Amino acid sequence: xxxxxxxxxxxxxxxxxxxxxxxxxxxxxxxxxxxxxxxxxxxxxxxxxxxxxxxxxxxxxxxxxxxxxxxxxxxxxxxxxxxxxxxxxxxxxxxxxxxxxxxxxxxxxxxxxxxxxxxxxxxxxxxxxxxxxxxxxxxxxxxxxxxxxxxxxxxxxxxxxxxxxxxxxxxxxxxxxxxxxxxxxxxxxxxxxxxxxxxxxxxx
Amino acid sequence: xxxxxxxxxxxxxxxxxxxxxxxxxxxxxxxxxxxxxxxxxxxxxxxxxxxxxxxxxxxxxxxxxxxxxxxxxxxxxxxxxxxxxxxxxxxxxxxxxxxxxxxxxxxxxxxxxxxxxxxxxxxxxxxxxxxxxxxxxxxxxxxxxxxxxxxxxxxxxxxxxxxxx
Numbered sequence: 001x002x003x004x005x006x007x008x009x010x011x012x013x014x015x016x017x018x019x020x021x022x023x024x025x026x027x028x029x030x031x032x033x034x035x036x037x038x039x040x041x042x043x044x045x046x047x048x049x050x051x052x053x054x055x056x057x058x059x060x061x062x063x064x065x066x067x068x069x070x071x072x073x074x075x076x077x078x079x080x081x082x083x084x085x086x087x088x089x090x091x092x093x094x095x096x097x098x099x100x101x102x103x104x105x106x107x108x109x110x111x112x113x114x115x116x117x118x119x120x121x122x123x124x125x126x127x128x129x130x131x132x133x134x135x136x137x138x139x140x141x142x143x144x145x146x147x148x149x150x151x152x153x154x155x156x157x158x159x160x161x162x163x164x165x166x167x168x169x170x171x172x173x174x175x176x177x178x179x180x181x182x183x184x185x186x187x188x189x190x191x192x193x194x195x196x197x198x199x200x201x202x203x204x
Numbered sequence: 205x206x207x208x209x210x211x212x213x214x215x216x217x218x219x220x221x222x223x224x225x226x227x228x229x230x231x232x233x234x235x236x237x238x239x240x241x242x243x244x245x246x247x248x249x250x251x252x253x254x255x256x257x258x259x260x261x262x263x264x265x266x267x268x269x270x271x272x273x274x275x276x277x278x279x280x281x282x283x284x285x286x287x288x289x290x291x292x293x294x295x296x297x298x299x300x301x302x303x304x305x306x307x308x309x310x311x312x313x314x315x316x317x318x319x320x321x322x323x324x325x326x327x328x329x330x331x332x333x334x335x336x337x338x339x340x341x342x343x344x345x346x347x348x349x350x351x352x353x354x355x356x357x358x359x360x361x362x363x364x365x366x367x368x369x
Contacts, residue, residue, distance in 0.1 A: 021213055
């Protein structure tokens with residue numbers, strides 16, 4: 001299907017023009033797909049960074065708090081967050097009393113021991129905090145069983161179940177989730193370092 | 205006739221490709237601007253966090269510099285005299301500088317703010333910050349900055365402990 005012009009020179013035929021247009025279209029579609037993927041990847045990185053930022057902020061907030069401070073019991077109906085003396089334990093493991101449980105802050109025991117769960121929102125990201133008392137056994141850290149913690153409350157007894165807590169922070173935004181595990185202690189030095197576990201040394 | 209159809213097909217294809225090309229170029233420009241803003245913000249934040257990690261404590265910013273838009277830290281290294289590092293945001297020039305006004309950490313900084321928290325996690329009030337030794341009561345700081353490149357913005361919020369922990 002060559003086109004013979006009046007001058008006798010050969011030009012593009014219809015099929016060739018259509019093939020050229022199809023190639024152009026395919027190139028455009030491919031480039032579009034690459035651009036869309038790049039934009040999507042950028043948004044994904046942004047969301048991931050948001051989660052990590054929030055987790056970092058929460059880690060620092062908890063690390064600064066004194067491990068324990070005497071506090072008065074919350075009056076009936078008051079939330080654990082109304083405790084008048086902010087301390088790490090008042091924030092992450094205020095009690096082991098199921099009768100004091102709320103939907104946003106509750107104690108329970110599972111196969112890994114006693115755990116206190118708190119949920120809050122920071123900069124639009126939901127943060128779930130799971131705290132367990134931990135004890136050094138000579139070979140490693142072990143979460144305290146429910147029997148060692150049950151009935152304890154930060155406002156009831158200065159005799160703490162353990163001098164360290166392991167905190168797992170889980171940040172969720174939409175379908176994205178990021179988590180961080182830290183161990184916070186009452187007394188320095190806590191020198192244990194393990195993969196994915198950030199150890200923060202602090203004094204009361 | 206065939207020539208006319210071929211020309212028409214080519215014209216339609218090229219005509220359709222032009223706006224696509226235009227939009228693609230815009231999208232690529234915005235990706236580039238966002239990347240630049242994110243890189244700039246990340247670098248500035250990393251530098252500030254590195255300064256805070258090495259800091260032995262906070263200092264009050266010089267008179268005339270608002271603590272909410274500056275950070276003044278002191279660092280001590282063995283065998284060296286104490287060094288104070290001042291980081292200041294200048295809204296008029298939209299630059300964040302370190303030590304001197306000519307050494308930029310980042311430019312196109314649309315906003316920069318520092319929030320100071322005490323050991324119990326409460327924000328320092330203006331009354332508390334009026335005291336001479338207010339930097340001693342700071343246990344952590346939160347730094348928020350926004351870098352804008354063309355229409356794209358990148359915001360970072362980072363918290364850090366202050367002083368030896």
